[in-house]
Amino acid sequence: MVEASKVDLLIVNAGQLVTCAGKRGRPKVGEAMLDLGVIERGAVAVAGERIVAVGKSGELEREVELAPDVRVVDAGGRLVMPGFVDPHTHLVFAGSREHELELKLSGVPYLEILARGGGILSTVRATREASLEELVAIGLKYAEEMLRQGTTTAEAKSGYGLNTEDEIKQLEAVREIDARHPIDLVPTFLGAHAVPEEYAGRGDEFVDLILEDMLPAVRERGLAEFCDVFCEEGVFSVEQSRRVLERAGELGFGLKIHADEIKPLGGAELAAEVGATSADHLLAVSDRGIAELAARGVVAVLLPGTTFNLRERHYAPARKMLERGVAVALASDFNPGSCPTNSLELIMTIACLYLEMRPAEVINALTINAAHAIGRGHMIGSLEPGKQADIVIFDAPNYEYLCYRFGTNLVYKVIKRGQIVVEQ
Numbered sequence: 001m002v003e004a005s006k007v008d009l010l011i012v013n014a015g016q017l018v019t020c021a022g023k024r025g026r027p028k029v030g031e032a033m034l035d036l037g038v039i040e041r042g043a044v045a046v047a048g049e050r051i052v053a054v055g056k057s058g059e060l061e062r063e064v065e066l067a068p069d070v071r072v073v074d075a076g077g078r079l080v081m082p083g084f085v086d087p088h089t090h091l092v093f094a095g096s097r098e099h100e101l102e103l104k105l106s107g108v109p110y111l112e113i114l115a116r117g118g119g120i121l122s123t124v125r126a127t128r129e130a131s132l133e134e135l136v137a138i139g140l141k142y143a144e145e146m147l148r149q150g151t152t153t154a155e156a157k158s159g160y161g162l163n164t165e166d167e168i169k170q171l172e173a174v175r176e177i178d179a180r181h182p183i184d185l186v187p188t189f190l191g192a193h194a195v196p197e198e199y200a201g202r203g204d205e206f207v208d209l210i211l212e213d214m215l216p217a218v219r220e221r222g223l224a225e226f227c228d229v230f231c232e233e234g235v236f237s238v239e240q241s242r243r244v245l246e247r248a249g250e251l252g253f254g255l256k257i258h259a260d261e262i263k264p265l266g267g268a269e270l271a272a273e274v275g276a277t278s279a280d281h282l283l284a285v286s287d288r289g290i291a292e293l294a295a296r297g298v299v300a301v302l303l304p305g306t307t308f309n310l311r312e313r314h315y316a317p318a319r320k321m322l323e324r325g326v327a328v329a330l331a332s333d334f335n336p337g338s339c340p341t342n343s344l345e346l347i348m349t350i351a352c353l354y355l356e357m358r359p360a361e362v363i364n365a366l367t368i369n370a371a372h373a374i375g376r377g378h379m380i381g382s383l384e385p386g387k388q389a390d391i392v393i394f395d396a397p398n399y400e401y402l403c404y405r406f407g408t409n410l411v412y413k414v415i416k417r418g419q420i421v422v423e424q
Contacts, residue, residue: 005047006067009418011391012057014080016398017042019054020368020382027299027327027372033361036399037382042080046389049417054383073420075393078412079402081363082383083152083390084344085370088280088301088331091156091185092139092173095126097336120160120194123336127160127170135173136180142334143181146342148422150411152390153184155331155374157228159193164214167191171223182416186374188256189215189224192236192244207240211247219251225375226277227253231260231267238266245274254375260285272296278329278373282316283307290317294325299373302365303333304350305341318355329369330362349406359403389418 019037022028028035043060045053053064100118113119127135139156146154156174161167171187178185191214192207199206218224227248231241245255254277259267261281268289271279279285279293280301293300302316321328330351334342341347344366351362371381380388393413396402402410414422 005052007045007047007052007064007070008067009046009071009073009389009415010061010066011044011073011075011080011393012061013077014039014042014057014075015077016040016079017044017054017383018079018081018363018399019384020082020364021384022368022382025378027329027369027377028364029325029327030322033322033328033364034358036360036363038399044080044383044391046415046418049389051383051385051387051389053385073393073413077397079394079396079399081392081394081399082367082381083392083414083416084150084366085374085376085381086146086151086154086332086334086342086344087278087329087370087373088303088333089154089156089342090159090333090335091142091154092135092158092170092177093123093127093160093336094130094135094138095123095336096340097122100337120337121197123160124162124194124196128163128166132169132173132176135170136176139173139177140181142342143177143183143185147181147183147414147416148411148424149343149345149409150392150394150414151183151342151344152392152414152416153186153371153374153376153380155186155188155226157188157190158224159190159228162191162194162196164209164217167214168217168221168223171218175223182419182421186226186376187224188226188228189218189253190228190230191215192229192241194230194235203236203240207236207243210244215247215251219253225254226256228256228258230258231265231270232258233263233265238270241267242270242274245270245276249274256280260289264289268293271298277375280331281306283312283314285317290321290324290326293321297327299327299329299369301329301331301373302351302355303331303339304355305347306333306339308350308354309339315354318351318357322357322361327369327372328361328365329373330365331370343409345402345409346406348403352403359400362403363399389415391415
């Protein structure tokens with residue numbers, strides 16, 4: 001019998017129990033991405049917030065001690081998996097930009113939309129005008145949408161304040177949502193998301209403000225775990241990005257970078273140089289950048305929903321990265337402009353069809369590797385004893401079905417920290 005606390009939640013009769021188990025402490029790479037640790041007719045035993053055992057239905061029940069009031073959930077042959085982890089979102093913002101869709105379809109380029117008062121700067125204006133309470137209310141709505149679609153942990157960036165006061169307001173909203181909602185949020189400071197209108201043509205001065213005022217203020221208040229920067233032509237140069245990341249590292253932040261989305265600027269190489277946890281986007285990553293990501297163990301977070309929504313002609317070279325030993329994760333990039341979806345079920349299908357990833361690779365990329373992309377691989381992302389009991393039951397007979405059946409929310413139940421929080 002497994003020595004552990006008495007089991008108070010027992011999930012049995014999974015058609016497939018997808019554990020995503022691998023080497024502890026490391027994301028999956030190479031051939032390991034095809035291994036989901038599937039247990040047919042599987043079961044999971046939970047005590048409190050933690051998983052205590054996984055195994056076969058009919059056998060596991062005899063190996064654990066059940067509490068008198070144990071709740072038994074019969075999965076009824078459905079798919080049971082770790083909760084999705086979304087390692088790149090812009091969860092907290094005000095306003096929306098649906099009016100830009102007609103302009104895009106009419107062929108109006110982004111820079112002209114920006115000149116007309118649209119684009120990211122319109123979201124900045126709306127977010128600055130919104131109160132903390134308004135941002136929390138909006139963010140709670142989106143967090144609930146995510147949870148009901150199987151996402152149990154998500155990273156949440158600032159980046160729509162672009163001044164000290166409003167960046168802090170965004171991060172305070174993230175903290176409040178995290179405290180009030182079952183979903184776990186990992187906060188990231190993205191003050192270097194764009195150069196605001198009041199600093200137009202003075203990018204270096206804005207970087208100085210980030211280094212001297214924003215970063216210390218965020219660190220003093222303990223509002224973010226990571227610092228991110230949008231390293232791209234026309235946004236922040238490699239040298240400006242290096243300044244931000246080096247200062248953030250000195251202050252104790254984990255490091256992330258929007259890298260090589262449009263031009264092969266060297267963002268991936270910079271991520272490897274500074275020891276970033278992840279490099280994100282990577283549509284234009286160089287062969288050297290791929291090699292350095294693999295060598296330094298930087299997780300590549302790919303965002304195919306953004307590429308799809310922007311109707312770009314090429315996607316991130318996922319197959320090349322996988323073949324060369326890069327740890328690949330996937331994320332939604334949920335934001336009001338370039339990717340207004342928070343459905344990771346949709347992202348799964350796009351990743352299969354356009355990144356040419358196999359279903360098993362996609363699932364590992366949205367669970368265990370995504371957890372490592374936000375420094376949570378030791379806690380979540382797989383169904384293993386000792387890990388947090390974040391579990392989703394999907395109304396699907398197997399894991400391939402989950403990638404195949406796009407456009408439908410297949411979530412049947414969501415368990416977060418051992419508690420059933422969604423029943424559909």
